[in-house]
Amino acid sequence: MKPGSSPAGPQDRIKTKTSLPVATFGLLIVVIAAVAAVGMITDPFSLFVQQGDKESPETAETESPAMAEIIVSGSTTVKPVSDLLAEAFMEAHEDCKVTVKGGGSGAGVSSAGMGIVDIGSASRGIKGEELLKYPDIQVHTIGGSAVVVILNGIEGNFVEKSELIKAFNDTDGMVDLLLNEENGEISVDQAGTTFKVYQRSDESGTEETFASYLETGRNLDSSGAEGRLGNEGVLVAVEETENSMGFVDFGFAEQSLIVSIAGVELYSREEISEDSIKAALEGTSKPFPSENSSLTRPLNYLTKGKPDSLEHMFIDFARSPEATVYFEECGYFSIAEI
Numbered sequence: 001m002k003p004g005s006s007p008a009g010p011q012d013r014i015k016t017k018t019s020l021p022v023a024t025f026g027l028l029i030v031v032i033a034a035v036a037a038v039g040m041i042t043d044p045f046s047l048f049v050q051q052g053d054k055e056s057p058e059t060a061e062t063e064s065p066a067m068a069e070i071i072v073s074g075s076t077t078v079k080p081v082s083d084l085l086a087e088a089f090m091e092a093h094e095d096c097k098v099t100v101k102g103g104g105s106g107a108g109v110s111s112a113g114m115g116i117v118d119i120g121s122a123s124r125g126i127k128g129e130e131l132l133k134y135p136d137i138q139v140h141t142i143g144g145s146a147v148v149v150i151l152n153g154i155e156g157n158f159v160e161k162s163e164l165i166k167a168f169n170d171t172d173g174m175v176d177l178l179l180n181e182e183n184g185e186i187s188v189d190q191a192g193t194t195f196k197v198y199q200r201s202d203e204s205g206t207e208e209t210f211a212s213y214l215e216t217g218r219n220l221d222s223s224g225a226e227g228r229l230g231n232e233g234v235l236v237a238v239e240e241t242e243n244s245m246g247f248v249d250f251g252f253a254e255q256s257l258i259v260s261i262a263g264v265e266l267y268s269r270e271e272i273s274e275d276s277i278k279a280a281l282e283g284t285s286k287p288f289p290s291e292n293s294s295l296t297r298p299l300n301y302l303t304k305g306k307p308d309s310l311e312h313m314f315i316d317f318a319r320s321p322e323a324t325v326y327f328e329e330c331g332y333f334s335i336a337e338i
Contacts, residue, residue: 068310073101074108074121075205076230077145077249078299082121084326085318098314102230106203112302113137118311120302123249124205136305142318143299145332146250147209150235151177153195153243157184165214167245173197173224177245198237198246201227209297210247251331299332 072082079102086098103111105122112120113134126139149164156179166188167175178192179185199220200207208218216222225246228234234246235253301315317323319335327334 067095067097069097069099070119070310070314071099071101071117072119072121072301072314073103073111073117074302075105075123075299076102076202076232077105077123077206077251078108078121078142078301080251080330081143081299081318081326081332084329085314085323088323088326089314089317096310104200104202104230105205105208108302109134109137112304115304118303119307119314122205122300122302124208124297125300126302134304138303138305138307140301140303140307140315140319141298141335142301142315142323143327143332143334144296144338145299146296147206147213147247148250148253148295149245149247150238150253151186151195151245152238152241153193154179154186156180156186159186161214163187165216167195167197168199168210168214168220168223168225168247169216170197171222171224173226175245193243196241196244197223197225198228198234198241198244199223199225200234201229204230205297206231206247206249209295213295249331253331 072086079100082100086100089098090096101117105124108120108122109126109130110120111117113130113136123145126137131137149159154177163186167177173196175188175195175197176190176192177195178187178189180187203219207220211217211219214220226237228237228246231248231252235248238244238246301318303311303315306312307315321334321336324334324336327337
């Protein structure tokens, strides 16, 4: 399967097509995604949809029953699949409204922990200090994905991790990249072409995952890379800027252009695909050296305490085999297939 191959939907609005020669090289380090068990709801939907008092024939024509509502907010990585899940859920439950917002994984954790939204979303695990601050927060894993590096202006076969550390720690946000024509290796070299570097401007699970891989802490705030909002913001910036690079979730990149990272696990371009990421998330492929250098990560829903009946029903739907098609449309992997 390939992102964007399914019928038009909300994901199409976040996918950006371009004629620029954008090359994408990905970094896939294997970890086993944690699976949070969520029980099945047995309460019928009619029990928690407010119907109000019985109305007389005169008022019944002019007044409608109250509509139940769920607000989902947080990760821009999770948002595309949440949009699709919300549409499908509302089609099945006409008396329910599901509103989906972005804001980043950090916002998803805090808004759920404080009870500002019904369901938060995050494309990473919960930190220790967040659990201390929000002790009632519960994690419901709905799927998994991975972070990749995207590059416009040069196409090679692989890159060393050490070279990426140099590139994304540069203080002025500009870096010289050189392609070795003999073996296809891309490296940081003063003899190369100058590239502009982009990162995330919002608090992001994507950035935290990538920064952890680079062993630079929880973010790239000390980098001179220019910030853009969300995965889509970084993707558009790189696609519209000749000789530039950045990082996004795998679902926002073209899998046919992904290449390998040297010294970790070598694949040909054709072998690195959604199947290899799925194998990594399932834990069925060969483990990489350290789970601290992982670029695969879970996609989580978050609630303050035990979800109520309606929230639980939506989360169960997101975790069900029927929801797999929506994850596939976004280039992600549902918990049902992992």
